[in-house]
Amino acid sequence: MTPPPDARLLRIRGHVQGVGYRNALHREATRLGLSGWVRNRSDGSVEALAAGPAEALDHLVAWARRGPPAARVDEVGWEAAEPPADAGFHREATL
Template identity: 65%
Template sequence: MTDTVTRKLQIRGLVQGVGYRNYLAYKAGVLGIRGWVRNRSDGSVEAVVQGSAEGVAEIIACAGRGPRAARVDAVDSVESAGEFSGFSVRNTE
């Protein structure tokens, strides 16, 4: 049985208005990652990602690349908790 890993991400750079949330949601679907992503009022993007250790490591790598129009300066990752059944794009907070 695979252990489930949950991480909270804060992504900074040119990450709003460039399709970043939809990009991350698509990659999460491909990788079988659960959780959510949203824009923050400070210009960053926040996400909680949950899945296998390998899947979470890959989605964090994807977060660091971003879509073509984005410029990712930093991805901070900390342990988190929660139970998620899918992956959603949430409203800005």
């Protein structure tokens, strides 16, 4: 029996909107085979729920600390979360 995937809710702060951060995180999460979503938040941060193997999640968090070239990441926080109900990784509307 396969154990359920780990899941993390990430919040990324800094200059992370208007620089392609959300799309780049979507590409990276998809490349890593993770499920979940990413969205901009009205406070200027980016939020993502990602689920999958712990090693892939660690890679995503490390990537999130760098982001795409035009971004300036000041902080990446995360907490354990429930995995998303849907498979695949997608973009959600701003909250």
